[in-house]
């Protein structure tokens with residue numbers, strides 16, 4: 001059995017990665033979960049409820065990236081062959097409101113986990129994946145690739161730059177098999193509801209079902225390179241299956257504006273977004289990242305990776321899923337009236 005340890009397993013990417021690994025019968029998956037007053041395991045509940053063989057290979061442990069001793073303890077208990085660091089306060093806008101907390105979890109959290117991994121590497125081989133982000137490029141002109149200098153534009157992005165370089169430093173200083181995957185935006189029906197793609201697809205679906213009248217948004221001119229999360233976790237796994245550790249950009253190579261996203265999502269429901277969308281500066285950022293467009297040539301040539309789902313397919317998948325959710329909500333409201 002190969003043992004994988006995933007931080008951020010309750011998040012979008014963690015849930016897809018756990019699924020991918022558990023679909024291979026020789027993987028045991030261990031995930032870190034944080035204590036919270038109400039359970040937030042909706043994205044992984046289906047894994048725990050699967051057949052007995054999957055259940056036996058799926059384990060959760062309480063720990064926190066802000067707590068080094070909890071990380072060492074889990075590392076010591078699990079003794080993983082592969083560590084995937086996906087845990088983060090991952091919301092860029094929120095990072096301006098909570099800069100110190102964001103840096104603690106995203107930057108120092110990565111350092112704590114790298115160091116716990118280095119301790120384990122003294123006694124057994126272990127590989128490390130760091131979830132780096134296209135936000136690190138910030139205002140660097142597109143297209144952005146491995147040779148593009150970083151120009152981060154938020155506390156979140158600054159913290160990711162630190163974690164990226166610390167990952168490279170642990171590789172160079174200690175010979176750790178450590179990879180940094182610079183992933184451009186990736187989305188899915190499991191995307192958190194406050195990120196723009198999900199906010200738009202859920203909002204459009206709820207408007208269609210009469211559950212909501214308006215959608216209040218920020219900067220509609222920002223452009224992103226949006227892919228499907230299920231495709232991107234495949235790239236993470238491939239990085240750790242190579243003979244040597246390295247860094248990669250993962251992206252679709254297409255960019256679209258938030259306005260195009262609105263047009264596509266609303267028109268697929270026969271609605272005109274201009275009738276429903278309002279602007280509120282609350283949803284803008286003190287410093288914005290205007291255009292992201294990734295160059296994933298190395299991931300394509302070395303890993304043999306390429307995205308299976310394009311922008312149109314992604315929006316359609318998310319709209320279908322959110323329409324189903326909205327219909328259920330409307331049904332529950334209709335039939336729960338006294």
Ligand code: NAP
Pocket residue numbers: 007008009010011012013014032033034036040063064065066085086087088089090091105131132133134182183184185186187192
């Ligand atoms: P996400 O849905 O926001 O999930 C974040 C995960 O991190 C959740 O499981 C969360 O746990 C966990 N977490 C938060 N604070 C933690 C802490 N103090 N200790 C341990 N775990 C903590 O994010 P995602 O979209 O799956 O992204 C996964 C990773 O890739 C993140 O590091 C993100 O920054 C990075 N990334 C994402 C994208 C993207 O487009 N999605 C692109 C590039 C890089 P709770 O459920 O308890 O909150």
Ligand code: F7E
Pocket residue numbers: 090091092093132133134135183184185186194195196197199216217218219220222223224258283284285288289
């Ligand atoms: O914003 C604009 C907003 O919050 C995308 C994280 O996963 O990807 C994500 O970060 C764009 C921005 O994602 C609203 O100003 C307009 O320009 O969906 P987002 P993000 O900031 O790109 C990167 C790669 C990560 O690493 C992060 O962890 O959309 N925008 N109006 C809006 N954004 C939001 N959230 N809400 C709006 O109403």
